[in-house]
Amino acid sequence: MDSPTDLFEDSAPPIHTFAPSDLPRVHPQARAGCPAPAFRPPGFPLIHHLLQPGGGTRRIGPPLNTNLSSHRQLEDRHLEEDEGERDGQVEPGMDGEDEGVIEGEDSLLGVKKRHNDVTLTAEWSQDILKVKRMKLEGRERGGEAEEGGKRREGGRQGRRREREELKEQLEEARERLQALQEKVWRAFGEKHLAEEEKKRKRRNGHSGVGEGDLAIMEEEDITDEMYDEEDIDSGEIEKESFSLLSASPFDSFHKRKEDLQKDKGGRMERGGGGLRLEGMIEGSGLWFDCGGLVRGDWDGAIEDEGEEGGQKFAQALKLELGSAVARVIDRVLRLYTEMTDFTPSSPNATISFLPSDSGGDGGKEGGVWMGLLTRGRVGEMRGKEEKTGGQDREKGKQKMNSVGPLPPGPPHRSEPSDLPIPLAVQKSPDTRKTYPLLGPPLSAHLNPPHPNLSLHHPSLPRPPPLSHPPILTPPSQTKDPSSSSFHPSSSSSTSSSTSFPVPPPPPPPPLPLPLLHYSMQQLFSRSLHHPQLSHLPPSRKDYLSSDPFLEFSSHPSFPPLPLLGHLDPSLGRHAHGGRERDRGMRGDGGIRGGGGMDGGELYLTAGGTQEGLSPCHLKKAKLMFFYTRYPSSNTLKTYFPDVKFNRCVTSQMIKWFSNFREFFYIQMERFARQAVREALTRDGASRLGRESQLRVGRDTELFRILNMHYNKSNIYQVPERFIEVSEVALREFYSAIWTGRDSDPCWKKGIYKIICKLDSPLPDAFRLPGCPVG
DNA sequence: TGCAAACCTG
DNA sequence: CAGGTTTGCA
Numbered sequence: 001m002d003s004p005t006d007l008f009e010d011s012a013p014p015i016h017t018f019a020p021s022d023l024p025r026v027h028p029q030a031r032a033g034c035p036a037p038a039f040r041p042p043g044f045p046l047i048h049h050l051l052q053p054g055g056g057t058r059r060i061g062p063p064l065n066t067n068l069s070s071h072r073q074l075e076d077r078h079l080e081e082d083e084g085e086r087d088g089q090v091e092p093g094m095d096g097e098d099e100g101v102i103e104g105e106d107s108l109l110g111v112k113k114r115h116n117d118v119t120l121t122a123e124w125s126q127d128i129l130k131v132k133r134m135k136l137e138g139r140e141r142g143g144e145a146e147e148g149g150k151r152r153e154g155g156r157q158g159r160r161r162e163r164e165e166l167k168e169q170l171e172e173a174r175e176r177l178q179a180l181q182e183k184v185w186r187a188f189g190e191k192h193l194a195e196e197e198k199k200r201k202r203r204n205g206h207s208g209v210g211e212g213d214l215a216i217m218e219e220e221d222i223t224d225e226m227y228d229e230e231d232i233d234s235g236e237i238e239k240e241s242f243s244l245l246s247a248s249p250f251d252s253f254h255k256r257k258e259d260l261q262k263d264k265g266g267r268m269e270r271g272g273g274g275l276r277l278e279g280m281i282e283g284s285g286l287w288f289d290c291g292g293l294v295r296g297d298w299d300g301a302i303e304d305e306g307e308e309g310g311q312k313f314a315q316a317l318k319l320e321l322g323s324a325v326a327r328v329i330d331r332v333l334r335l336y337t338e339m340t341d342f343t344p345s346s347p348n349a350t351i352s353f354l355p356s357d358s359g360g361d362g363g364k365e366g367g368v369w370m371g372l373l374t375r376g377r378v379g380e381m382r383g384k385e386e387k388t389g390g391q392d393r394e395k396g397k398q399k400m401n402s403v404g405p406l407p408p409g410p411p412h413r414s415e416p417s418d419l420p421i422p423l424a425v426q427k428s429p430d431t432r433k434t435y436p437l438l439g440p441p442l443s444a445h446l447n448p449p450h451p452n453l454s455l456h457h458p459s460l461p462r463p464p465p466l467s468h469p470p471i472l473t474p475p476s477q478t479k480d481p482s483s484s485s486f487h488p489s490s491s492s493s494t495s496s497s498t499s500f501p502v503p504p505p506p507p508p509p510p511l512p513l514p515l516l517h518y519s520m521q522q523l524f525s526r527s528l529h530h531p532q533l534s535h536l537p538p539s540r541k542d543y544l545s546s547d548p549f550l551e552f553s554s555h556p557s558f559p560p561l562p563l564l565g566h567l568d569p570s571l572g573r574h575a576h577g578g579r580e581r582d583r584g585m586r587g588d589g590g591i592r593g594g595g596g597m598d599g600g601e602l603y604l605t606a607g608g609t610q611e612g613l614s615p616c617h618l619k620k621a622k623l624m625f626f627y628t629r630y631p632s633s634n635t636l637k638t639y640f641p642d643v644k645f646n647r648c649v650t651s652q653m654i655k656w657f658s659n660f661r662e663f664f665y666i667q668m669e670r671f672a673r674q675a676v677r678e679a680l681t682r683d684g685a686s687r688l689g690r691e692s693q694l695r696v697g698r699d700t701e702l703f704r705i706l707n708m709h710y711n712k713s714n715i716y717q718v719p720e721r722f723i724e725v726s727e728v729a730l731r732e733f734y735s736a737i738w739t740g741r742d743s744d745p746c747w748k749k750g751i752y753k754i755i756c757k758l759d760s761p762l763p764d765a766f767r768l769p770g771c772p773v774g
Numbered sequence: 775t776g777c778a779a780a781c782c783t784g
Numbered sequence: 785c786a787g788g789t790t791t792g793c794a
Contacts, residue, residue: 618785630779652786658779659785665780746791748780 609644613652617643620771621653622710625660626722627766628759639762642769663709665733665748668726671702672733679738694734696726717774725758 675693732751765772
């Protein structure tokens with residue numbers, strides 16, 4: 001029943017850190033009890049992904065946090081939830097990438113639509129003028145008419161008729177307003193306008209407008225309440241997070257809300273809470289001040305409303321409104337053109353992201369993301385990471401001590417208590433049954449925060465009974481891995497220290513590569529079509545990673561072609577050549593990856609997929625190996641959405657993983673044999689040494705080698721899970737060698753069997769093209 | 775027998 | 785890392 005497999009599958013999510021899908025998906029609006037208007041657009045589709053804290057997805061949480069106010073930081077889960085909700089709203093049941101694609105298309109459509117909307121807006125401006133005029137007239141005359149009419153009884157008949165007309169006009173105006181509101185909602189986002197409208201109406205209402213307007217006000221109050229609710233829930237998030245940009249429409253929107261209580265100004269102050277992305281998108285303020293501007297003009301106009309002739313005023317207002325609307329249109333157009341000409345390669349848009357040492361496995365240990373770092377800060381932050389890394393490593397060590405049983409000591413050692421008890425009997429898949437378990441797991445005190453986040457994988461072998469407490473690596477090893485580079489034989493023995501070459505210094509810290517903010521990546525990636533993304537197995541969608549960023553520094557298929565020219569003409573040419581090649585020079589069978597494509601050759605297809613495998617794909621595959629040693633071809637297809645799979649590509653990729661495994665097992669065997677040798681040459685007091693050799697901490701030589709192989713640039717945080725799996729493998733090898741099972745020609749099979757069950761789901765970041773950075 | 779994975783070699 | 789071969793399984 002509790003076979004390791006089952007247990008593992010039950011606890012497969014340990015790496016799975018936090019998935020919005022785990023959380024109740026309650027849309028803020030649903031919570032507010034106000035269904036979204038049917039016509040309600042997703043927001044600001046075009047700029048949405050730039051303004052969305054998470055670029056429209058929920059995996060941007062960490063960098064967001066840097067900008068969140070403290071209470072928000074505590075609630076980043078809710079944040080993700082809310083963002084997930086937004087996703088759900090856009091396209092229920094789709095995950096971030098899907099949403100991104102859809103939304104991207106939506107945005108593209110939106111551009112067209114909005115260009116049409118320019119006409120619409122012109123129309124709208126006319127309507128607005130009309131309405132405005134009517135209202136003013138109504139205010140001027142109708143107000144008088146209502147009260148003054150009573151006072152000055154027996155007023156002129158013309159006036160009465162006028163009033164009648166005015167009422168009709170007001171009715172008409174109301175209808176028009178509603179229609180306009182819809183239009184504007186579509187064009188600019190309803191929030192923006194609702195605020196304007198509401199304010200305008202309020203003023204009108206205060207001036208004693210007709211019933212029609214009151215009715216509208218009621219409507220809008222409801223709407224506004226809805227927004228208020230939303231603002232309290234998710235809008236607050238937006239407000240905070242949008243402060244990433246100097247002045248987003250949301251910013252102004254919320255700002256204006258606040259302005260009701262306090263003076264406007266200090267718009268920038270909001271962003272002061274955390275790391276700010278200075279100038280990330282310069283000129284964004286330009287785009288979105290239109291709302292305030294319009295309002296201001298209207299305010300001014302309304303203030304000017306005097307007792308002078310309505311005609312005169314209407315004229316002036318007309319001019320004012322006309323120019324204001326023109327400016328609005330201008331800005332909107334500008335917005336779009338800026339979006340179209342968006343140049344991510346601008347220095348200000350070059351942002352590097354580096355996660356902190358979050359303990360790997362997808363950041364479940366609450367690593368602090370250091371988003372929005374400029375190049376210059378990467379090293380600095382990395383240094384910080386190095387400092388804090390020790391603690392994590394310490395934690396990791398505790399975990400690692402709990403990972404598996406300590407293989408028995410040499411049979412001929414004078415330690416009867418830990419003598420030849422095989423680590424695992426190959427016939428039995430249930431490793432726990434084969435291991436002596438005389439005490440609770442050493443990690444019992446660690447109290448995993450969540451059953452599914454158990455630090456101790458149930459399927460992992462339990463620690464054997466030890467006559468002494470768990471051995472933690474000496475501080476010298478934990479604190480400065482760079483200096484220790486733990487050698488498997490260095491802990492206790494000098495005799496075998498020559499068995500392995502002295503390791504070179506550990507790989508340098510991740511290079512400050514120009515990484516793009518995820519939102520920008522989204523911007524790009526939405527231009528790509530990832531047909532496979534929409535066919536992702538739902539089960540896989542549940543696993544979300546904390547790897548919200550992708551590395552695009554070297555991804556050949558990224559950014560998409562239309563943008564390549566902006567980034568680097570040579571890239572554009574390159575890609576173009578790829579297309580040509582794709583047309584004829586290279587058939588399906590001619591794919592050769594790896595070294596054959598070291599130049600980063602591209603074989604882009606029209607659909608944005610690539611018919612060959614690039615070095616970047618290889619890199620990604622290696623990172624994937626941290627999670628899955630035995631990926632199915634389906635998995636590969638899922639996680640390489642930019643690769644056009646055919647038999648050849650698939651087998652090549654399978655071959656890659658075969659090679660990865662080979663390397664992995666060779667290292668395991670090598671270090672296991674080394675450990676056995678060590679054990680045989682040590683005296684009984686050095687059990688510590690053996691234990692040290694059978695762990696794969698981040699400070700060990702084995703880890704260094706593995707990391708060098710699969711994560712050469714050291715740009716990815718090796719998940720803790722991989723370390724655990726490695727440790728299991730190492731101990732299995734050790735056990736098999738120790739007990740002489742290695743004389744069996746297929747002695748490794750049992751180990752393979754064990755290891756293949758320890759595959760974990762891949763973080764969602766791997767679904768996107770490019771190499772995740774974690 | 776076909777396939778997948780391991781194994782071996784360059 | 786890839787090509788070729790071997791092995792084991794369904």
